[in-house]
């Protein structure tokens with residue numbers, strides 16, 4: 001819908017709204033015709049409202065062409081009248097243009113602008129939002145960087161009802177604007193999500209944004225081109241009803257001083273799992289640790305001197321000032337809570353602290369079930385492979401079977417030692433074969449849960465990390481060696497894995513399952529088919545299928 005203001009007249013009493021037919025089912029709204037007030041208390045008047053997904057919407061706003069219609073708006077009567085453009089009735093419908101003429105008495109054109117804005121806001125609010133927009137600062141203003149498909153809420157698997165609690169809390173906060181106003185309390189709420197990497201902090205924020213239909217404004221407070229004034233302006237321009245995200249907040253003011261790689265490693269796995277005596281691995285850990293904590297003068301100085309940076313007090317001011325947008329949800333994330341200045345996460349700034357840990361048994365099971373359950377039909381498990389045949393399971397019993405497999409999978413995962421992202425990475429290797437995923441999970445756990453890449457490509461060579469019965473080893477193939485080797489998926493020595501791992505009976509060694517680094521301690525399950533299937537999946541992955 002386009003607002004066309006009659007020109008050459010002061011304070012026009014009527015205004016024409018041209019209702020255009022959508023081209024390719026897309027709505028074309030020239031946003032420059034509408035005023036944008038970033039401080040509008042309703043808040044969503046950001047021009048981003050004309051996002052791609054919203055252009056798809058078709059607006060039906062045609063009253064009868066024979067009868068005038070009247071509405072009351074802001075204590076004025078507004079008349080609607082449809083007029084055609086005078087073209088012959090023989091012209092094709094797509095060439096005809098209709099005009100929706102609105103008029104009122106004793107008013108100014110402002111009432112029409114207000115009417116359009118109100119109608120648009122209510123209309124957009126009623127649309128099912130299919131994507132969230134991500135904004136970040138550029139040249140001191142917010143710019144839309146991307147549009148993300150909405151992450152399904154049920155794809156986030158957290159223990160103890162955390163996500164349900166968060167949803168309730170955030171929804172209640174958004175609905176209580178008046179409650180805050182009556183008590184003179186700034187309508188702002190802050191959450192600190194802290195804990196293990198890959199435990200779902202960012203994913204939860206995306207899913208919450210999708211669920212509450214909020215866009216995300218990400219500010220990297222450690223950014224080189226951000227100073228206190230710019231940050232203040234950004235906070236003021238941030239619309240109400242949005243999520244303001246500050247990731248890795250511990251990195252903002254100090255040089256990050258990571259604990260040693262070894263310390264990190266032991267938090268991921270219990271001693272029995274992580275007590276690998278693999279000297280190479282130890283050497284690599286030590287090297288990595290040195291690299292991470294070493295002081296590198298040129299690099300640090302370069303960053304410090306290359307542009308303005310924000311100060312802690314600048315950040316606190318920006319968050320607290322009256323001008324700072326109301327109704328926004330602030331989310332700060334960190335892997336190292338203890339490194340954050342207490343002033344930043346005190347109540348009023350970060351009111352709620354949520355700890356994220358490695359996966360519990362229940363989480364591991366639910367992640368498994370969710371992963372293999374079809375999205376389109378939650379009671380249908382996809383393509384479960386049985387006896388080397390791919391079948392589509394549709395019965396409810398299969399759900400029970402999936403749950404039983406999930407229990408077996410979870411029982412192999414040590415409690416609170418493996419991140420949800422590591423579990424997800426493991427399951428992706430067995431995309432369509434939950435049975436294989438269950439069969440070999442113990443070996444994956446024993447070998448250190450796949451720390452590091454499973455495949456690395458360096459100097460034109462594909463290096464696969466495999467675990468052997470005798471301990472860790474790796475095999476190398478040239479790119480051609482792997483890619484040329486297409487005919488065999490059943491254990492020929494020319495299978496792209498160096499021809500190792502064949503047992504006398506022709507089965508694969510279990511230790512050759514794609515499982516990651518470290519000492520395998522693998523044993524033979526005597527289930528060659530499972531192993532072959534696992535390897536076939538793995539090979540497909542390595543070919544990028």
Ligand SMILES: Nc1ncnc2c1ncn2[C@@H]1O[C@H](COP(=O)(O)OP(=O)(O)OP(=O)(O)O)[C@@H](O)[C@H]1O
Nearest residue numbers: 155156157158197198199200201202203420421424
């Ligand atoms: N609890 C979870 N439920 C579902 N998926 C998860 C969960 N935790 C992690 N994942 C998956 O792992 C990946 C990484 O998760 P995410 O980025 O949310 O972790 P994070 O805690 O923000 O990590 P970091 O602290 O390193 O930024 C995502 O692809 C996500 O799908």
